[in-house]
Amino acid sequence: MSKKNFVHPYIPNSVPEVKTAMLQEIGISDIGELYADIPETLRFEGEMKLPEPIHSEYALKRHVEKILEKNRTCSENINFLGGGCWQHYVPAICDEINGRSEFLTAYAGEPYEDHGRFQSLFEYESLMGELLDMDVVNVPTYDWYQACSTAVRMSGRITGREEILIPDTISPDRLAMIKNYCHPVMRITMVSYDPETGLMDLNDFKAKISDHTAGVYFENPTYLGFIEEQGQAISDIVHAAGALSVVGVDPISLGLIRPPSQYGADIVCGDIQGLGMHLNYGGGHAGFIASRDEEKFVMEYPSRLFGITKTSVEGEYGFGDVAYDRTSFGVREKGKEFVGTHSALWGITAGVYLSLMGPQGMQELNQVILQKSQYAVQRLSEIPGIKVPRFKSVHFKEFVVDFNQTGLSVREINQTLRQHRIFGGKDLSHEFPDLGQCALYCVTEIHSQEDIDTMITALQKCLQKGKKKP
Amino acid sequence: MTTAKKTKVRKFHQAKWDEPIIFELNTKGERGLLVPEVEQEIEDRVGDGVSALPSHMIRQEPPALPEISQMRVLKHYLRLSQHCLGADFNVDIGQGTCTIKYNPKINEVLASSPKVTELHPSQDDSTVQGALEIMYKIDTFLREISGLDYFSLQPGGGSAAILAMASIIQAYHEYRREAEQRDEIITTIFSHPSDAAAAAVKGYKIITLYQNEDGLPDMEALKAAVSERTAGLLITNPEDTGIFNPHIKEFNRIVHEAGGLCGYDQANANGILGMTRAKEADFDMCFFNLHKTFASPHGCGGPGLGALGATSALRDYLPVPLVDFDGSRYFLNYELPHTIGKVRGFQGVFPVMLRAYAWIMSLGAEGLKEVARVAVLNNNYILTKIKKLRGAEAPYATGRHRIEQVRYSWEKLYRETGVTTEDITLRLADFGFHLWSSHHPFVVPEPFTIEPTESYSKAELDEYFSGLEQVVEEAYSDPEKVKNAPYNSVVHRIDHSTLDDPEKWAITWRAYLKKHGEKS
Numbered sequence: 001m002s003k004k005n006f007v008h009p010y011i012p013n014s015v016p017e018v019k020t021a022m023l024q025e026i027g028i029s030d031i032g033e034l035y036a037d038i039p040e041t042l043r044f045e046g047e048m049k050l051p052e053p054i055h056s057e058y059a060l061k062r063h064v065e066k067i068l069e070k071n072r073t074c075s076e077n078i079n080f081l082g083g084g085c086w087q088h089y090v091p092a093i094c095d096e097i098n099g100r101s102e103f104l105t106a107y108a109g110e111p112y113e114d115h116g117r118f119q120s121l122f123e124y125e126s127l128m129g130e131l132l133d134m135d136v137v138n139v140p141t142y143d144w145y146q147a148c149s150t151a152v153r154m155s156g157r158i159t160g161r162e163e164i165l166i167p168d169t170i171s172p173d174r175l176a177m178i179k180n181y182c183h184p185v186m187r188i189t190m191v192s193y194d195p196e197t198g199l200m201d202l203n204d205f206k207a208k209i210s211d212h213t214a215g216v217y218f219e220n221p222t223y224l225g226f227i228e229e230q231g232q233a234i235s236d237i238v239h240a241a242g243a244l245s246v247v248g249v250d251p252i253s254l255g256l257i258r259p260p261s262q263y264g265a266d267i268v269c270g271d272i273q274g275l276g277m278h279l280n281y282g283g284g285h286a287g288f289i290a291s292r293d294e295e296k297f298v299m300e301y302p303s304r305l306f307g308i309t310k311t312s313v314e315g316e317y318g319f320g321d322v323a324y325d326r327t328s329f330g331v332r333e334k335g336k337e338f339v340g341t342h343s344a345l346w347g348i349t350a351g352v353y354l355s356l357m358g359p360q361g362m363q364e365l366n367q368v369i370l371q372k373s374q375y376a377v378q379r380l381s382e383i384p385g386i387k388v389p390r391f392k393s394v395h396f397k398e399f400v401v402d403f404n405q406t407g408l409s410v411r412e413i414n415q416t417l418r419q420h421r422i423f424g425g426k427d428l429s430h431e432f433p434d435l436g437q438c439a440l441y442c443v444t445e446i447h448s449q450e451d452i453d454t455m456i457t458a459l460q461k462c463l464q465k466g467k468k469k470p
Numbered sequence: 471m472t473t474a475k476k477t478k479v480r481k482f483h484q485a486k487w488d489e490p491i492i493f494e495l496n497t498k499g500e501r502g503l504l505v506p507e508v509e510q511e512i513e514d515r516v517g518d519g520v521s522a523l524p525s526h527m528i529r530q531e532p533p534a535l536p537e538i539s540q541m542r543v544l545k546h547y548l549r550l551s552q553h554c555l556g557a558d559f560n561v562d563i564g565q566g567t568c569t570i571k572y573n574p575k576i577n578e579v580l581a582s583s584p585k586v587t588e589l590h591p592s593q594d595d596s597t598v599q600g601a602l603e604i605m606y607k608i609d610t611f612l613r614e615i616s617g618l619d620y621f622s623l624q625p626g627g628g629s630a631a632i633l634a635m636a637s638i639i640q641a642y643h644e645y646r647r648e649a650e651q652r653d654e655i656i657t658t659i660f661s662h663p664s665d666a667a668a669a670a671v672k673g674y675k676i677i678t679l680y681q682n683e684d685g686l687p688d689m690e691a692l693k694a695a696v697s698e699r700t701a702g703l704l705i706t707n708p709e710d711t712g713i714f715n716p717h718i719k720e721f722n723r724i725v726h727e728a729g730g731l732c733g734y735d736q737a738n739a740n741g742i743l744g745m746t747r748a749k750e751a752d753f754d755m756c757f758f759n760l761h762k763t764f765a766s767p768h769g770c771g772g773p774g775l776g777a778l779g780a781t782s783a784l785r786d787y788l789p790v791p792l793v794d795f796d797g798s799r800y801f802l803n804y805e806l807p808h809t810i811g812k813v814r815g816f817q818g819v820f821p822v823m824l825r826a827y828a829w830i831m832s833l834g835a836e837g838l839k840e841v842a843r844v845a846v847l848n849n850n851y852i853l854t855k856i857k858k859l860r861g862a863e864a865p866y867a868t869g870r871h872r873i874e875q876v877r878y879s880w881e882k883l884y885r886e887t888g889v890t891t892e893d894i895t896l897r898l899a900d901f902g903f904h905l906w907s908s909h910h911p912f913v914v915p916e917p918f919t920i921e922p923t924e925s926y927s928k929a930e931l932d933e934y935f936s937g938l939e940q941v942v943e944e945a946y947s948d949p950e951k952v953k954n955a956p957y958n959s960v961v962h963r964i965d966h967s968t969l970d971d972p973e974k975w976a977i978t979w980r981a982y983l984k985k986h987g988e989k990s
Contacts, residue, residue: 281816372512
């Protein structure tokens with residue numbers, strides 16, 4: 001229902017008298033005159049077929065909530081899905097801070113009236129720097145997919161070479177992004193893995209390295225959950241060829257697990273979603289890139305890099321952009337890749353998270369995760385037909401469960417589990433057809449023993465039923 | 471009730487806490503958050519968990535994060551928040567091209583529902599029918615708004631959408647075996663830097679058209695730039711100047727004739743909703759920033775979303791998955807034969823989508839048109855006033871109206887007083903205002919760009935203008951006062967010289983301590 005002179009709360013100057021006063025001051029009689037530059041041939045004369053508006057806030061709320069009600073959440077179900085988006089506890093203060101209007105609605109102001117934005121992001125960079133044991137961390141990019149793609153392109157620019165080596169255990173979706181991002185400037189060569197352990201096949205790696213290689217990109221823990229123990233060896237091999245070691249890491253694992261910089265990584269990247277962001281249906285992600293504080297690395301970042309400096313008053317901290325003219329904001333296509341609006345609010349949140357956790361919290365968290373996931377693996381291994389972990393390696397919070405001997409597909413199993421209000425691990429049968437019916441299970445600090453035991457019981461029931469089929 | 475009196479300028483002072491860097495709050499032993507404990511039975515069965523790790527993979531020293539108790543962490547960040555001037559707090563019309571409008575709080579209530587926050591992107595489609603319905607409906611809304619045929623909500627921002635457009639253009643030509651021949655993308659100097667830079671990521675040579683004396687991209691330059699090497703055109707309209715290019719359809723025709731594709735950067739579509747569309751101008755692709763026109767908050771710089779649209783002819787190249795509907799169920803569709811793959815993980819930033827959905831549903835088609843009309847009214851109202859302001863000019867399009875924003879110049883004021891656009895920006899902070907200059911390079915000298923949007927009342931526009939008047943008056947009578955601003959902000963004049971010097975720059979606190987030798 002469109003009433004002429006309808007006044008909407010979001011549009012103060014839709015009040016007719018106000019419009020008239022403004023038109024008078026401009027010296028015209030109708031808003032239509034302001035569109036004079038749009039020729040008739042470009043005017044849209046039709047109507048946009050959108051639903052009737054819901055004007056009252058109350059009715060709007062009910063309308064949206066009714067749609068959302070159709071969603072089944074990871075609070076209502078016990079969730080074992082991971083695969084690059086992980087369910088960790090979100091401290092109340094993280095939501096408090098990123099819900100504050102001051103942060104939520106700020107954008108591109110100066111380091112004066114928006115000083116807090118600069119300081120909180122500088123602190124995020126600094127806190128991540130300690131976690132990663134590196135001196136340079138960027139203002140976040142979109143997510144891990146973007147961060148690793150940029151890290152790969154950085155290695156190409158730094159070495160002047162065009163090939164990147166990547167192990168076959170990488171997330172196929174992340175590989176798809178890297179492929180698009182590299183083409184046609186860089187090419188990708190895949191490296192095989194040991195079918196027992198999942199670890200990179202170093203012989204294949206050595207055979208494929210050449211003086212065209214810009215670097216190797218591997219993840220740790222890998223997409224399939226196990227820890228790549230050969231990090232130092234991989235770095236040594238790639239360095240001997242004059243290339244760079246680029247490592248993707250889950251930062252929440254760095255309370256106890258050695259950071260990649262300590263086994264030769266030159267550029268480190270990953271996703272901070274686990275550091276204080278809700279699942280958000282995949283909307284809680286932000287990507288980081290880190291390196292040593294050497295000019296040849298710093299100058300290749302496309303992202304903003306906030307640095308600390310002085311002001312005209314002794315003792316005051318000021319902030320600003322480091323080497324701004326390196327970016328596309330500074331020099332358009334002559335800059336490194338591009339920069340825009342990415343995931344700053346999540347960077348601020350991750351800083352809050354790390355400030356709350358401190359070194360003890362991060363260590364304790366890692367220990368609890370290891371214990372709970374090892375417990376889950378142990379209990380799963382007791383179920384006949386299940387082989388777990390599929391890879392004979394040490395895992396962090398994720399592991400591959402092999403259901404091939406059960407006679408059931410992961411799809412069928414997960415369907416049954418849903419009836420028990422459990423979201424089973426991610427179905428890997430399309431991403432890794434060679435593994436057959438395998439699923440990626442993720443266990444974190446949010447899983448109580450009861451949650452894990454409930455899943456075990458449900459799986460046992462499901463697999464017994466399955467065996468009864470002719 | 472109107473008054474002819476000049477609107478008062480606030481005696482504003484921003485909070486100034488002189489807050490240390492977080493590491494300086496370190497007090498050994500303090501805890502901010504305790505972690506869930508492991509159950510005794512688990513520990514009995516698996517031990518300490520850590521022993522399973524090979525020793526060379528164990529961290530030798532704990533990460534040197536600060537140790538701070540919970541309330542102190544909260545206090546620190548709340549103080550930092552007060553050192554930010556969010557749109558909710560000021561008449562935020564000075565961030566041109568950013569479309570800083572009202573982000574309705576009801577949308578925040580909805581976005582914080584567990585029915586949004588506690589969804590995993592790999593959940594079975596059957597368990598997220600609500601999320602998929604919202605995504606699908608936004609697709610249909612944007613089709614109506616743009617006239618194009620399919621939308622992907624995957625790109626994480628406008629620049630990512632541009633990368634996707636450049637990728638689709640490339641894939642399209644590769645399919646026709648013309649990609650090697652077509653290695654050039656054309657854009658304009660008043661389009662966003664990412665229209666050039668993201669295309670360059672895909673190996674394209676960028677040809678940039680400069681403006682003619684009307685401030686429009688030069689048609690003759692376009693004709694000279696187009697050839698059998700042309701892959702496509704990436705362009706904004708209206709551009710950052712707020713001037714609508716009436717020849718845009720002809721521009722696209724020229725590029726199409728040469729065999730190229732045309733991508734419309736509609737990051738900001740706020741002035742033209744319902745008035746003119748991508749379709750009628752013959753664009754093949756377009757994108758909208760949901761964190762601009764569609765009222766999702768800017769978040770200090772994201773998360774946002776660049777909703778990417780394409781004609782049917784290009785649907786199969788879009789990133790996967792799309793959201794589809796079979797009449798009874800919504801589902802993720804990965805069956806796009808020529809897909810460019812992915813430009814982001816998973817399906818996109820769902821909370822941003824939800825806010826955009828609620829905003830559109832609150833307004834409807836007539837409401838969206840009113841948004842555009844009032845945004846344009848507000849812009850021309852301010853333009854009328856600024857044109858009378860001493861020292862200020864609105865270059866190009868003399869005597870003509872603008873669409874949603876204007877690129878102004880303080881060049882005259884600078885020549886007469888020595889006060890720069892940066893000086894004025896810093897002095898405006900003393901009144902609780904932002905003012906942004908321009909993208910680089912500064913084609914317009916001493917630039918400033920104002921984009922009112924539809925969100926601010928006439929009284930607030932007058933208030934902002936009074937701030938400008940006051941600073942202009944100061945520039946002419948007491949330039950030093952302006953040049954040493956700000957006085958009422960969070961800090962004083964920043965020394966930027968260290969930020970370009972590799973010996974001195976410090977991107978982390980640990981680097982700062984190393985280089986500047988101060989004790990923590």
